[in-house]
Ligand SMILES: [Zn+2]
């Protein structure tokens with residue numbers, strides 16, 4: 001490997017992952033070269049690897065990694081000093097289309113996201129458009145900044161469903177999105193947050209995140225707010241069952257492409273349900289999460305349970321798929 005090259009973890013096609021030698025990118029005016037310090041992986045990365053994701057959202061071959069943070073190496077315009085610690089907003093909006101003009105950058109007509117349509121954080125260096133760079137306060141561990149991305153996904157959904165203070169709430173799922181939903185929902189001071197999970201090993205993490213209890217069986221059926229974050233059809237069925245009349249239901253979990261659930265029309269109407277699905281995050285939601293991260297109100301670092309060098313990517317992927325013990329966020333270090 002030459003000095004103008006670097007190793008890049010690449011999904012060449014569904015089911016095929018390789019470490020490839022790629023060119024060291026060099027930034028032009030609107031871009032900044034970022035040294036990746038940490039990159040998180042999540043269930044969506046597994047779907048890209050397996051090819052179960054909606055094909056409209058991925059361009060193979062792709063270097064995955066949409067949850068990453070690092071430091072500025074070269075900014076041709078000198079706006080960001082060398083060494084500035086940054087988190088990178090995963091979705092890159094065009095800022096021109098109708099959706100972007102309305103502030104709904106998550107729906108940008110030209111869908112463009114690190115790790116999906118452009119190479120993500122699974123390499124040592126990544127080119128980043130300056131508009132999606134966000135400086136991180138130096139008091140924080142840069143690794144924890146990888147959790148700004150999933151935090152923004154959760155915050156976007158919560159902001160739209162508008163929890164009311166004192167709600168009895170239920171979060172379905174025990175993965176990172178579910179645990180972050182618990183953590184962020186606490187900002188709205190709910191009366192209780194029950195987590196309905198599958199794996200008892202996740203109980204401690206759920207309680208650390210702010211859950212009032214953890215259960216593997218659905219016991220109650222009268223929650224004012226239910227957040228579906230398991231990404232499973234069974235989770236969606238439980239969500240519809242457990243929300244009370246007049247309650248709110250937020251769908252955050254992403255099931256494999258094409259999964260369906262029979263929508264209980266009369267039941268939803270009779271129960272006057274508010275049902276909200278949410279995709280990604282807007283630039284504004286992202287900025288808010290950076291703000292609460294920088295001021296310490298959002299401290300997701302406790303969720304990082306596994307760290308691997310990037311070259312041990314297979315171990316990282318296997319932990320994400322098969323880990324039986326406690327499993328929070330899995331992070332790779334390029
Ligand atoms: Zn993710």
Ligand SMILES: [Zn+2]
Nearest residue numbers: 094097100108
């Ligand atoms: Zn746009």
